[in-house]
Amino acid sequence: MTPPGRRAAHKQQTRAAIRAAALDLISRQGYQATTVAQIAEAADISHTTLFRYFESKEQVLIHDDLDDARQEMLTRIPPGLPPFDLARQIVTGMFTIANADPWSSNAERFRLLRSEPVLAMAYQLEADRVMQEGIDFIADYTGTPADGLPLRVFIAALSAVMMHIANRADSIDQTTLEDLLVAIDLLEQGLPL
Incomplete structure (x- = not known):
């Protein structure tokens, strides 16, 4: 079983990877041309994992966790x-x-x-x-x-x-x-x- 501190750090790293991938792809391709599948692939996760972290493609960039x-x-x-x-x-x-x-x-x-x-x-x-x-x-x-x-x-x-x-x-x-x-x-x- 993964310790709670390590699990939280892994979740934070995954969120950061999703955000970095989305920011890079949308900056280069535009919002409409960037798919959830592309973001997931660039973040090295599945698209279902992406939706466990963010409810929509927009929320990847919008939500700030603050x-x-x-x-x-x-x-x-x-x-x-x-x-x-x-x-x-x-x-x-x-x-x-x-x-x-x-x-x-x-x-x-x-x-x-x-x-x-x-x-x-x-x-x-x-x-x-x-x-x-x-x-x-x-x-x-x-x-x-x-x-x-x-x-x-x-x-x-x-x-x-x-x-x-x-x-x-x-x-x-x-x-x-x-x-x-x-x-x-x-x-x-x-x-x-």
Whole structure:
């Protein structure tokens, strides 16, 4: 029987091999021309094994395995912060987690997620899922109804600004974080020009 630590390491290596194969093939051939069978062959696994690790071809590139890290970061936020300080903490935490992860911060992955239409649509759905988790956290943290207009407007303004900045960036780097934090400052100041 394989020890649990070795089994987890093997799973992590297999996920990394699948991702590397998918990234390479899709970068060279395009998303539509790359098949699951090609990815599996390049990763030296069967296509059924690929589907044990990822539910679809899109998810190979989209999923980042950072849900637990994001949840942990949220639990470390001190209580009682005003809304914009809370937003800064969340944005900085999310950025730091993503930027420290080689897969999440991979520039070629980022380019493909923005340039391949199928991936861009699926990535938007994933971003919406993560955003909803953030909304639920902010609602609980502030004691504000999640479906209330004040929170919906606050989130809509923040997410629109963040998407605008992220979509204009060539990569997610320290400059992107600085721009995001300045944008939050501008929102807090009432959008001075």
